[in-house]
Amino acid sequence: MDARRSAPATLRNREPILEVLRRFVPSGARVLEIAAGSGEHACFFAARLPVAEWQPTDPDPDSRASIDAWRTQSGVAALRPALALDVTADPWPVAHADAVVCINMIHISPWAATQSLMRGAARVLEPRGALFLYGPYRRFGAHTSASNEAFDASLRARDPLWGVRDLEEVTRVAEGAGLMLEELVAMPANNFSVVFRQP
Ligand SMILES: C[S@@+](CC[C@H](N)C(=O)[O-])C[C@H]1O[C@@H](n2cnc3c(N)ncnc32)[C@H](O)[C@@H]1O
Secondary structure (H helix, E strand, O other): OOOOOOOHHHHHHHHHHHHHHHHHOOOOOEEEEEOOOOOHHHHHHHHHOOOOEEEEEOOOHHHHHHHHHHHHHHOOOOEOOOEOOOOOOOOOOOOOEEEEEEEOOHHHOOHHHHHHHHHHHHHHEEEEEEEEEEEOOEEOOEOOOHHHHHHHHHHHHHOOOOOOOEHHHHHHHHHHOOOEEEEEEEEHHHEEEEEEEOO
C-alpha cells in the first residue's frame, strides 16, 4: 500500500519557503525538521539545498510512514528516514543540528508545544545555528487578514488549545530560551517566515 500523503498547501508554499531557506541553511548543514507531516517539504528541500543531512521528524506514525514513502520514491541521498519526535518530550532523538525547520506546527498544537520547541531548538542548535519557522501569525494582538481570522476560529473550534499565535509572544518565548530574532519575511497568503539565531 502507498503510504504517501499529500498536503496541497505544500505545493503552493514550497518555492517561496525554499528561497528563504537558501539564505539561512548553510552548505553542508545538518537540518532537523520538526513536524514534517506528509514529508513532501522534506523531499523538495533536501533535493534542492546543499545539505549534508535533512532529518525529518513527526510524532504521528502515519506521517512518518508517508515521509518514508516519499523518501524511498525520491531517492534523495541527504534525506534521512523519519524519526519520532514530539517537541514536548525530553530528550529529543537528535542532539545536534545546524538548522531547525518547523513549518505550520505552532498554530496546530497547544502553546506548550511552542514553549518546548524553543527550549529544544536552543538545546540542539550549534552556535550561530538558525531556527526557521513558517506559518500564519497575529501581529501586536491583531490578525493580519480576515482569512487568518476565520482560519483561527476554525482551528479553535477543532481544538480550543490550538490557534494562530501572536508573533510577539512567540518571539518572547524564543528569546527566553536564548534565541535571537534575526529576520521576519512576509510570505504569500498572509504567512510569515521567522528566523531565530542561536548566539
Ligand atoms: C499542519 S501539519 C504541518 C505538516 C508540514 N510541516 C506541512 O507544512 O505540511 C502539523 C504537524 O504538526 C505535528 N505536531 C503536532 N504536535 C506536535 C508536537 N507536539 N511535536 C512535534 N510535532 C507536532 C503534527 O503531527 C503534524 O504533522
